[in-house]
Amino acid sequence: MNKSIPVYDPRGVVEAAPLSTAPRVTTLAGLRLALLDNTKWNANKLLRGLRDRLARKHALGAVNYYRKESFAAAAAPELLAEIAAANDIVLTAIGD
């Protein structure tokens, strides 16, 4: 008869419900674009460059620029809620 030895999982439980990702958009025309700057040195340069290129190629409905409080911490829940309420798509970047 096969006996077994007790073994232990040291990882602890993650109590979070998995979220599915939003469906990919097929066109940018008329969509409201949020840019989320993580406040690292070059993030704003990178994001503004991308914004300009996107705006040249697509008829965006609006472009809104947001900044995190600190690059090393998660964005505040209120900021995320504001971004979600006022925009259709979000572009974020770090830039060391």
Place this chain on the structure above:
Amino acid sequence: MGLEMGKTDIIQAPPPADAPPAPEGADLIEWYYERGYSDGLPLVPPTPEKIAATVAALGGEPGRLLARVPPRWGSLTREVLAINMVMAGCRPEYGLVVEAAMLALTEPRFNLNGVQATTHMASPLLVVNGPARGAIGMNAGCNVFGSGNRANATIGRALRLVLLNVGGGWPGLLDKSTLGHPGKYTYCIAENEEASPLAPYHVEHGYRAQDSTVFLLAAEPPHSVTNHFANDAAGILDSVCSAMSTICNNNAVSAGHCAVVLGPEHAATIAKSGWKRHDIRHYLWAHSGNRWDDLYGRGRYGKVYNRNLPVWYKREPDARTPIVPSPDNIHLFVAGGEAGRFSAFIPGWGHMSAPVLRGIAGARPAGGPECVDGTCAV
């Protein structure tokens, strides 16, 4: 599979499914390696008896939730902490130190999420003060940052195992550190209060001498400070200032907090000059720093503002740029062996993480004016 040097997929990380029981006769050290729960060194296979003894030393209640550990946000219960402690080689009586350290690490101001994920090499440094050091046999003396003491080695290792297993800080996955540093295996010391002519660190911060505390700082490795010639406080501290004043430690460009560890010989010479903790920290702050222009290639790359530094720093070529914004951001300890004229400077990660001092077993600051070495700061 051949080794492909430099690829992150050769680093083990745990698979998502729960482990099936191991068959009798299995080599448990290899079994745990295969599960990916290790820091790279062999784990001590936990037994029900060892886990129960550690949970009891923590105060019982195995299911009690202590913290959620980022960036994976795994639930750290007393039982999970005990499993990691046993795996690290801890004795049960180290439990209160490890638990206090984990509670400190998961205080929001420490920003463990950032410390775990950053490309910088920072790792939490733990410094223990008070009678707990002796009670569990910690080393505060010779080779204090090095190997050879079970409590120092396994307490620091238990923290790392929790950060890996519960926090998910697996290199290349959620830990994005470019280089890491050896303290990511274990980075735990005790202050040498017995050899120190100064008040202990925790007493400077309002605790009673009979209290025990943990201090956690997201830190680079120690940088040695050699000085065999000075016979007064200023001469020795000038050498510490030199170690602090490099343009590329993370404090130089990101402010925050740092630590200075004086070796007992250096501390004795400084104390002979009549200097107290307050004097030492202010001298270090006043006489370290970099020329602003030296920090950024002397104008070669254009004008730099650097939002990581306080707004009140003068951004002019010849201005002195402090290493940290205040003498209070220099955390001063005495540790190491009684022979040798060496100290250490330990840069921090920067303003992105604040260090945490926390009482062990519920100890709290005594309150009232802070009086250290005959000086009271109100």
